[in-house]
Amino acid sequence: MTLFEVDRLTYSYERLTALDQLTLSIPEGSRAALLGANGSGKSTLLRLLDGLYFGQSGAVRFRGDQLTEDLFAHDDFALEFRREVGLVFQNPDVQLFNPTVFDEVAFSPLQLRWPKAEIRERVDEILDRLRIFHLKDRVPHRLSGGEKKRVALASVLVLDPAVLLLDEPTAALDPRSQSQLIDLLVEWGGGAKSVITATHDLRDLGDIADRCYVLDGGRLVAEAPPEEILRDSELLQRTNLVHAHRHRHASGAMHSHPHSHSDER
Ligand SMILES: Nc1ncnc2c1ncn2[C@@H]1O[C@H](COP(=O)(O)OP(=O)(O)O)[C@@H](O)[C@H]1O
Numbered sequence: 001m002t003l004f005e006v007d008r009l010t011y012s013y014e015r016l017t018a019l020d021q022l023t024l025s026i027p028e029g030s031r032a033a034l035l036g037a038n039g040s041g042k043s044t045l046l047r048l049l050d051g052l053y054f055g056q057s058g059a060v061r062f063r064g065d066q067l068t069e070d071l072f073a074h075d076d077f078a079l080e081f082r083r084e085v086g087l088v089f090q091n092p093d094v095q096l097f098n099p100t101v102f103d104e105v106a107f108s109p110l111q112l113r114w115p116k117a118e119i120r121e122r123v124d125e126i127l128d129r130l131r132i133f134h135l136k137d138r139v140p141h142r143l144s145g146g147e148k149k150r151v152a153l154a155s156v157l158v159l160d161p162a163v164l165l166l167d168e169p170t171a172a173l174d175p176r177s178q179s180q181l182i183d184l185l186v187e188w189g190g191g192a193k194s195v196i197t198a199t200h201d202l203r204d205l206g207d208i209a210d211r212c213y214v215l216d217g218g219r220l221v222a223e224a225p226p227e228e229i230l231r232d233s234e235l236l237q238r239t240n241l242v243h244a245h246r247h248r249h250a251s252g253a254m255h256s257h258p259h260s261h262s263d264e265r
């Protein structure tokens with residue numbers, strides 16, 4: 001069954017076309033990576049998949065239903081969709097607005113009127129899994145970038161959504177937090193979930209994805225398993241996911257060769 005079907009989707013900000021007749025299909029249960037350099041349209045696409053934006057032309061279908069403003073005007077659909085699909089934004093500042101970390105993570109469960117005892121239990125559990133239990137009483141907007149990112153993730157993971165949309169989840173994290181988070185995402189849901197991750201980082205691609213969709217200028221330019229994408233250095237250079245790196249050897253000779261961001265750790 002198809003989870004998301006994107007069909008000739010065009011989305012423009014004023015005069016700038018961010019998604020240009022984009023067509024792709026993401027099966028249910030996928031671990032998908034949306035790969036692309038800055039400005040390729042990844043964040044825009046996640047917002048359309050999450051029903052926050054709607055295209056000027058073309059369609060996004062979620063399990064067969066075309067996502068439109070009219071459909072989201074039906075409370076039963078909107079509520080069910082928001083329960084099933086969770087988006088973690090690239091910039092956690094747009095997601096955090098509560099006075100404490102606890103309140104932040106408890107916010108959606110409270111909206112959904114879960115029993116109070118269950119909320120306390122689930123919030124503690126997710127804070128613990130994300131290793132931010134000690135931040136429970138802190139003010140979210142005064143935390144470090146990496147801490148904010150984990151709080152934003154916790155506030156979405158607490159609902160245990162079947163579909164998780166992640167926008168550059170490891171971007172603001174130090175190397176140890178990055179690998180902890182990757183481990184958590186790999187284990188998360190025991191493979192029963194769909195996880196769609198936007199990234200330009202090739203390092204953990206094989207762990208987070210079984211399928212990659214490469215975007216360039218708002219168009220799909222490749223779709224393949226991670227091993228295949230990582231082997232295609234011409235594609236990676238053309239789409240600005242790696243750059244040719246000039247450097248001088250001890251002998252004094254200069255040369256340039258493809259340089260992956262993935263060995264910058
Ligand atoms: N709010 C906005 N207003 C105008 N242009 C935007 C806005 N957000 C993104 N864009 C433009 O849309 C294009 C795609 O951006 P984005 O989806 O953020 O790409 P990515 O997440 O891959 O970096 C870029 O050219 C970007 O400058």
Ligand SMILES: [Mg+2]
Nearest residue numbers: 042043090167
């Ligand atoms: Mg982005």
